[in-house]
Amino acid sequence: MGTMRERALAWLYTRPEARAWALLAPGGFWLIAFFLVPLLVMFAYSLMPRGIYGGVEPGFTLEHYTRFFDPLYLQVLKRTFAWSIACTVICLLLGYPVAYVIARSTRWRTLLLFLVVLPFWTSFLVRTFAMIFLMRDTGLFNSWMMKVGLIQEPLTILYTPFAVMAGLVYGFLPFMILPIYASLEKLDQSLLEAAEVLGARPAARFRQVTLPLSMPGVVAGSLLVFIPALGSFLTSDLLGGAKQVMIGNLVQNQFSSARNWPFGSAASFIVMALVLAAVTWYLRVRDAGVRIVPPK
Amino acid sequence: MSMPIPRWLIGFAGVVYFFLHLPVLVLVVFSFNDSKFSVDWRGFTLQWYQRLLERPDILRGLKASLIVGGAATLISAVFGTLLALALARQRFRGRRMFEGFIYVPIVTPEIVTGISLLLLFALLKIPLGLTTITIAHVAFCISFVVIVVLARLEGMDENLEEAAMILGADEVTTFWKVTVPQLWPGILSGALLAFTMSFDDFVITSFVSGPGSSTLPIVVYGMVRKNVEPSINAISTIILLATAILIYLADRLARAK
Structure with missing residues (x-):
């Protein structure tokens, strides 16, 4: 055995590339076999005719993609897009001030940060259930509102677009706060002092110094909210019911009750393409970083 | 510069924090409420926790989650660490791309990962079960391990390894006696993150699990869909507590010197 080991080591020594590949092989194999290949299989499925009993039949067709021009599916796409953007904007409006307060605070900073990170790691399923517990007809919100006398009948909140939006914002808000905080925290205080000395009022200082310099965080946060919102499935499934379908639910449906695998694959591939487009856009903006600051 | 933060801004942030934490807080509090249907407080009870023990599906789900989580963590920790070592220390073609x-x-949205794996398993006629769940979990956990371990590697002193080699240790000895001990907190922290992700995952698992291989999140999802008895609050509270402990440990390890 000893000689085997030595020989193997000697061989690795003479060939640095071989050593790299030995380290890469197991994990690389896994990622290629169980991440990349499945995506390719999915793409192939999306181009094949639908089988009678689920599955696909050999052949080539683009019908699963053209089907998205059907008003019914176009509406699902539009809704998914609109909600993801709305969710991103709401998260930005809610999250920026929070990130600002955390970055400016001194004594409470660790605690405030911890309170943002905590829901980040809390089971998404549990958090979604928590929203149901609050919003359902017999839930806490309705019960309190009735007790206070603001309403006589329970309001239907669950299974409305409002419930889905609340759930999405609740779910993804921490993703917005953390990157904005990170960029605000790095902000050079002397720039603000300079602006003050030069006579800029607080509002102007914010608009012309703080905001432009925190743009990398805003862009990163927006992407981190937009992407999972686009692919979200659990939130609309549990809080939206049958009517508030997003593309994630459409995909899931093709694999459960509808049994139209190629159409589901096409829908899934569209989600993936949108996500990759968003990431590419982000990388462009990030690498152009400096130019985000408006020229004088 | 000690300009005070405007009051209204603090108030606004307070409201957002309230929104961010109220739902889960309420959920936990009412897991101890002595009433099946009411959302009024009827006194303290542990009966919903006791009920959990009487449900074989939950115990089976927990067992499945622990098996899958354990296996997926082990595999992704080892493979992920190797990948990180290759990326940080080796030069090879296609490194940037990799x-x-x-x-x-x-x-990648979880639903896409889940669907594509389901298609692969269907194509290869691999029956869905704990094995397929584990394969899927490793596929999304490896990346997290790589990132955590890479971060640790970046802060590590390569001189120590060189010193060991100069002093006559061969590469394998150096790896086990110098590299691994230094890297250990990073590996453990990555492993804990992987376990948490695996333990929490619902969406991907739901596509690649077969009959009789339901993990805990799958069981909980079924409960949420069916009815709303307070046992869900109890199991949720337990999951929250378990996750919090794991994340705390992972964080401590990641910061360890």
Whole structure:
């Protein structure tokens, strides 16, 4: 055995590339076999005719993609897009001030940060259930509102677009706060002092110094909210019911009750393409970083 | 510069924090409420926790989650660490591309990952069960391990390894006696993150689990869909507590010197 080991080591020594590949092989194999290949299989499925009993039949067709021009599916796409953007904007409006307060605070900073990170790691399923517990007809919100006398009948909140939006914002808000905080925290205080000395009022200082310099965080946060919102499935499934379908639910449906695998694959591939487009856009903006600051 | 933060801004942030934490807080509090249907407080009870023990599906789900989580964590920790070592220390063609590829599973929507794996397993006629769940979990956990371990490697002193080699240790000895001990907190922290992700995952698992291989999140999802008895609050509270402990440990390890 000893000689085997030595020989193997000697061989690795003479060939640095071989050593790299030995380290890469197991994990690389896994990622290629169980991440990349499945995506390719999915793409192939999306181009094949639908089988009678689920599955696909050999052949080539683009019908699963053209089907998205059907008003019914176009509406699902539009809704998914609109909600993801709305969710991103709401998260930005809610999250920026929070990130600002955390970055400016001194004594409470660790605690405030911890309170943002905590829901980040809390089971998404549990958090979604928590929203149901609050919003359902017999839930806490309705019960309190009735007790206070603001309403006589329970309001239907669950299974409305409002419930889905609340759930999405609740779910993804921490993703917005953390990157904005990170960029605000790095902000050079002397720039603000300079602006003050030069006579800029607080509002102007914010608009012309703080905001432009925190743009990398805003862009990163927006992407981190937009992407999972686009692919979200659990939130609309549990809080939206049958009517508030997003593309994630459409995909899931093709694999459960509808049994139209190629159409589901096409829908899934569209989600993936949108996500990759968003990431590419982000990388462009990030690498152009400096130019985000408006020229004088 | 000690300009005070405007009051209204603090108030606004307070409201957002309230929104961010109220739902889960309420959920936990009412897991101890002595009433099946009411959302009024009827006194303290542990009966919903006791009920959990009487449900074989929950115990089976917990067992499945622990098996899958354990196996997926072990595999992704080892493979992920090796990948990180290759990316940080080796020069090879396509390194940049591979580094970028590591991030793709993280940004890919879970539903896409789940569907594509389901299709692969269907194509290869692999029966769905704990094995397929584990395969899927490793596929999305590896990237997280790589990122955590890479971060640790970046802060590590390569001189120590060189010193060991100069002093006559061969590469394998150096690896086990110098590299691994230094890297250990990073590996453990990555492993704990992987376990948490695996333990929490619902969406991907739901596509690649077969009959009789339901993990805990799958069981809980079924409960949420069916009815709303307070046992769900109890199991949720337990999951929250378990996750919190794991994340705390992972964080401590990641910061360890």
